[in-house]
Amino acid sequence: MAATALQPNQKEVFGHPAGLYVLFFTEMWERFSYYGMRGILVLYMATSATAIDPGLGWSSKDAIWLYGWYTMLVYVASIPGGWIADKFLGQKKTVMLGGLLLCIGHGVLAVPQDWAFFTGLLFIILGVGGLKPNISTMVGGLYKEGDIRRDSGFTIFYIGINIGAFLASITVGLVAYIYGWHYGFGLAGIGMFVGQAVFIWGQKYLKGVGEFTGGSEATEEERLAAKRPLTKIEKDRVVVLLISFLIVIVFWGAFEQAGGLMNLYTDAKVDRTIGLSWLEEIPAAVFQSLNAGYIIIFGTVIGSFWVWWKKSGKESSSLFKMAVGTIIMGLGYVFMMFASQEASAETFGKAAMFWIFLAYLFHTIGELCTSPVSLSFITKLAPLKYASIMMGVYFAATGLGNKLAGSIGEMSQLESFKGEVVVSKQELLPYIEKDSMEIKTLKNEIVTIYDYPINEDKKFIIKAKVFPENGEVVFTDYQSGENLNPLFEMSQGADSNTPKLLEDLTENNVTSSNPYHARLVFEKDKDKAQNIENKGDGKDYGVSFVLEEKQSEQEYSTFMWLTIFTVSFGFLLLLFLKKLKKLTHGAEDHEVDVKYDKETEGFELADPDNN
Template sequence: MTNSVKQAHQKELFGHPVGLYVLFFTEMWERFSYYGMRAILVLYLVAQTQGDNGGLGWTNGEALALYGWYTMLVYVASIPGGWIADKFLGQKKSVLYGGILLVAGHSILAVEEMWAFYTGLGLIIAGVGMLKPNISTMVGGLYKQGDIRRDKGFTIFYIGINVGAFLSSLIVGYVGEVHGWHYGFGLAGIGMALGLIQYLVGQKYLQHVGNFLGSSEDLAEKEAMKKPLTKIEKDRVVVLFISFLLVIVFWGAFEQAGGLMNLYAADKTNRLLMGWEVPASWFQSLNAMFIIFLGTLVAGYWASRKLKGKISTSLFKMILGLIIMGTGFFFMTAAAAEFNSNGPIENGVGGSAMYWLVLAYLFHTIGELCISPVALSYITKLAPLKYASLMMGVYFAMTGFGNKLAGLLGEASENLGEYTIFTGIAIFCVVFGLLVMLFRKKLETLTHGAEDNERDINDDLTEGFELADTDLKS
């Protein structure tokens, strides 16, 4: 776990700690490597073994099965990764070791041997598990307890994730498909190496966050690690686990973007624009583009509401995010209805219009900005000090289960059809969100004022890492 270094001076840039931008670029390059490799993994698996750019020649079913397990395990590995940080290393060293494992994993994938393929995947799973929950926890440690900038800081951090994802799909995808799959895997490794180098160079801006609590000179902090959880801490953990249900539902629906919605764009959307056919894969970049342009605007809107005394609690944002994302699926319902009316695309006529997809991705992105970076920040506010990284790991594991749920829903569309699936997802998300909203105030009382009195704290000082009150009474 980490030290709480009281009142240590901390340099700032654009109103946020400089350390935020160190973590921003580290995570950007990590996501560049992850999404770059993910973009070409299935294509490599199904590519014919013969030819200039031969793959493994697997069937679509075999490739998607491996892909599903891989994407789930990558996030489930965050649980042991968070536990190791809390018990042995601290977040700072865990991020470093995770980065080293990722560089090794991507580099080994560049070797054209089956042992290298499976070894590389294993190292990447372990590396993401070590890095992902701990770097997110460190972001929270850059802000004082009650600092209203924390949520916006996480949104800026989240933008870095999407910059990396956007660039990797263009660069790594192109290199892999055109010049060779293993060159693409190697390029992903180079990206992670760049992130690791700048993380090491920026250590001077991270002196007071991510350190192992066992090395703290503060006797009170060491004693806190030995004590059982207080009633207040237990209540806050309960709220976190309930919020994780929102996370599973959200990602189970949202991740249709890479599966069912991707196929719908390719097969049933009329993509002709002034005589030119828009590539189906381009729709995948809409989410990242919307996040880059809307991220700080959405975060600023919520901060403004908070300062005006209007409802802007994290749980409210997350519930609203689920409802907004669910509403986006009604546009896909309209698209499916239009396709059923117009019929298949023939000679540039038929199918459904592209704007349905654009509107759906817009609403999905706004919903994502209300739930994903906010959930990361929420964990750093409520998680008990000694289980901070573990709770962050559980969150990412929930996103992994959501990814698995998304695959199951996508498979169901073969029998039920897109109209039924899109409509069902929309109704369930909206209704589930409204039901949780009914219990929101009760749940928020269990946080015991964790978000009360949040304000703009911009005095060039930091408390190091402080998740929740450490002097709570049972």
């Protein structure tokens, strides 16, 4: 009889509050939209503007630069998002507002216009800032202080995040690959609309959670907590949280190479051929699903391991888990070092796919030890009056980690050398191979033809050997050995990096018998390519390239230093673990299996008077 008298917000499902699953599915679909869009974002920016499904035509370096700024701002926006929740709206209403902005942002992003691209990104930044920190804080609000289920609840919530990311990386990646970039962006937007609908429907299961502490629905305890100054214990805990945010920056600075450097590396340097009749190779964006897929498989396993570990009386503090997770994640880059070595072992070589699978596996295990635990850690230590803003600072730290990741990825990409074609199309044709390509007819129908790319104003690549001779840089065709220098002139002037090319070749003792190599990318000027009347004239083509050997060295060095720094940082944290734990004042020392008390509504966070 007692069970039937429970209010919707008091009910449990599989041993957890029913509201957890409302937040689970809301966040699952929100992350579907975010990771689906993120998986194709860099690839879209780096795709030729003259392709059948044009991208922005940016260089890899520029694409990673914007990716770093965007992913930073997405999470830094969590600070004002948390502040708005704490001071004005409460977590629940701020999540609602953030979801609405996200629906607008993803909808605009599906419009194939340059203005829509940047406008959509702005709305998504604002929307994630409102939703992300506050929905995570609401998860903590479902559990009473000392409830051992809190960590496992966050792990379940985290699995929801990654089910969305897994589904998105496959479906959005394939839709973008088969139908076009903006269809992919549109599918991501549909996911956000579903998530918003779930959150609206599930309000009855969230009564008393995420309410504005200055509002009429807040409890007397919450109103008093919002007014009183912080105690010494609360201040110490805030200090620990701020130090833990440094771990967050380092962790995500290394981990978030996934959407940038590793995404581009997979696209260019990994053999993705599978030879299916309907799919010759796996799109690079689909590999973004590996991380989420591993989390779905191993999420509960890792969560259960740590519960068993704690019950065995062994060290299992959140800071310990975060340190171990950082070390494991860093070791994943060892496999990327092996991949880089394999790809560079032969000229224009590629690495096997299994290196990517192994790298993402270690990254995922590290993430499962770090990320859901850090979310739970904040809800244990954050003073009630600053619950949302501390979660906002956490996500801002995540954003700074993303910006760090973008900067690292940007440094891993060499600046391209550039030149201009100075010969006619007829003189270029002997060096170009015919290829199958899709084009749009005057009726906007897509058909496949077999022709020279230059006849359709498409880009084409000539593989070349590069070496110095008599104080000049010589380019010869990789297959025939014919001199390519008459085809183009290297850029000159104060802003040109052409002198550096000769310097690099000379310093590395490159010779004609031991040359460097380059993929010379010939591409028509974007604006001139829009002029259909001059289609196929072969004019206004530029050339760009990086030295393959130097680029491989740069990537290997990046993977190596990511390994060294993250592993060293993790061990440094373990060294100071005892001192940091003292500042928590036993916040994690008395966790037990607490069941929901139907007499108690609302939630508590880090009440210092109970320790």
